[in-house]
Amino acid sequence: MHCYPAAAKIGLTRRAMLRGIGGAALTGLVAGCAGRGGASLAMPVDPAATARPDLVDLARFDPRLRFDIRYATPANFMGRVLYPLPRAVAQRPVAEALVRVQTHAEAAGYGLLIFDAYRPWRITKMMWDETPPDKREFVADPASGSRHNRGCSLDLSLHRDGAEVAMPSPYDDFTPAAYRSNTAAPPEALAASRMLEGWMVAEGFVPLANEWWHYDWADWRLYPIMDVPLEDVTAG
Ligand SMILES: C[C@@H](N)C(=O)N[C@H](C)C(=O)O
Ligand SMILES: [Zn+2]
Numbered sequence: 112m113h114c115y116p117a118a119a120k121i122g123l124t125r126r127a128m129l130r131g132i133g134g135a136a137l138t139g140l141v142a143g144c145a146g147r148g149g150a151s152l153a154m155p156v157d158p159a160a161t162a163r164p165d166l167v168d169l170a171r172f173d174p175r176l177r178f179d180i181r182y183a184t185p186a187n188f189m190g191r192v193l194y195p196l197p198r199a200v201a202q203r204p205v206a207e208a209l210v211r212v213q214t215h216a217e218a219a220g221y222g223l224l225i226f227d228a229y230r231p232w233r234i235t236k237m238m239w240d241e242t243p244p245d246k247r248e249f250v251a252d253p254a255s256g257s258r259h260n261r262g263c264s265l266d267l268s269l270h271r272d273g274a275e276v277a278m279p280s281p282y283d284d285f286t287p288a289a290y291r292s293n294t295a296a297p298p299e300a301l302a303a304s305r306m307l308e309g310w311m312v313a314e315g316f317v318p319l320a321n322e323w324w325h326y327d328w329a330d331w332r333l334y335p336i337m338d339v340p341l342e343d344v345t346a347g
Contacts, residue, residue, distance in 0.1 A: 154232045154338050155256050162202075162333035166262050168346040169199040169228060172206045175213050177270055178225050181282065182234070188283045189241060199228040200346045202262040205328045208314040209265065215310040216269060224275060226266040226282050226324060230259035232338040242285075248321055249285040256336040263331035265316070266324045269307055276303045282324050289322050 169176055180197035181187040201209070205228075213223050236253035251257030258264040266283075269276040279296035280288035287293060291308070294301065304323045311318065316326035 152236065152253060155254060155336055157256070157332075157336055160261070160333060160335040162330075162335075164262060164334060164337065165203040166200045166229060166344055166346045167203050167206045169201060169206055169209065169225060171346075173210045173213055175217070176209070176223055176225055177273070179275075181226055182230070188285065189238065193234050193237065194341050196342055198341045198344075199225050200262065200341070200344050201228040201265065202328065202334055203347070204315075204330070205263055205265070208316065208328070211314045212310045212316075215313070216307075219306070221269045221271055221276065221306075224268045224270045226268065227259065228265055229262040229337070229341070229344065230257060230264075231340055232256060232260045232336055235260055246285045249283070249289070258327045258331045260336045260338070261331050261334040262337065263328040263334055265326050266322075267307075267326070268324055269303055278304050279323055289324075291318060291320050291323055293323075 170178060178197060178199055180194065180199060182189075183192060183194040183197035185191050187193065209223065216222055232253060235251050235257045238250045239247065239253050242250045251259070259266075268278055268282065277297065277300045279293050279300045280286065288296065291304070296304075308318050308323075311326050315329045317329055319325040319327065
């Protein structure tokens with residue numbers, strides 16, 4: 112579903128981003144969009160989120176990072192393209208911390224492989240709507256929003272000389288194999304996951320228990336939930 116009102120694409124989204132009120136300003140647009148398809152749900156606005164969004168383009172921010180933006184391809188759990196371009200953006204402090212993690216990884220002979228960063232709220236809603244109830248522990252509820260919507264979550268793995276490192280499960284494997292408590296995976300995969308976790312935690316990220324690939328920036332509550340389409344994000 113693409114439901115990006117033309118009038119909102121440039122003016123409102125950019126103005127909203129500059130003012131740091133992406134969530135509140137876009138609520139009506141999202142509600143109208145959702146209303147065309149199925150159940151209408153307005154994007155939540157978090158009054159406690161007072162920080163001004165400052166999204167940066169991760170590829171430009173640190174050219175050492177590698178990307179495999181699965182949601183810009185059909186090779187994802189939804190089975191279709193969700194993003195119109197393979198772009199990863201995140202709040203500046205998140206990106207700064209990620210650079211430090213990349214440096215830790217490099218010192219050990221690895222590099223970071225980014226699967227996803229900022230995710231517009233409407234994509235979270237699509238994921239929730241199309242995920243069976245018994246698998247919804249693996250997707251955020253759009254009623255409260257995802258930390259990805261705040262530009263504060265990262266889905267990532269490791270690579271070694273460009274080759275993806277084996278982890279306890281594939282990315283977005285919605286089974287208990289993805290849990291950090293999974294000890295049945297091969298020892299090398301568990302060690303790789305733990306190694307990444309150690310570097311991420313050291314630089315201010317909080318691991319999600321159910322998904323070895325997902326990390327939240329500790330200060331995610333400061334940033335508003337946003338629904339700016341990826342192609343419209345004004346990033347430094
Ligand atoms: C869908 C998966 N990659 C993910 O990011 N899940 C968390 C819980 C989220 O949707 O925020
Ligand atoms: Zn995630």
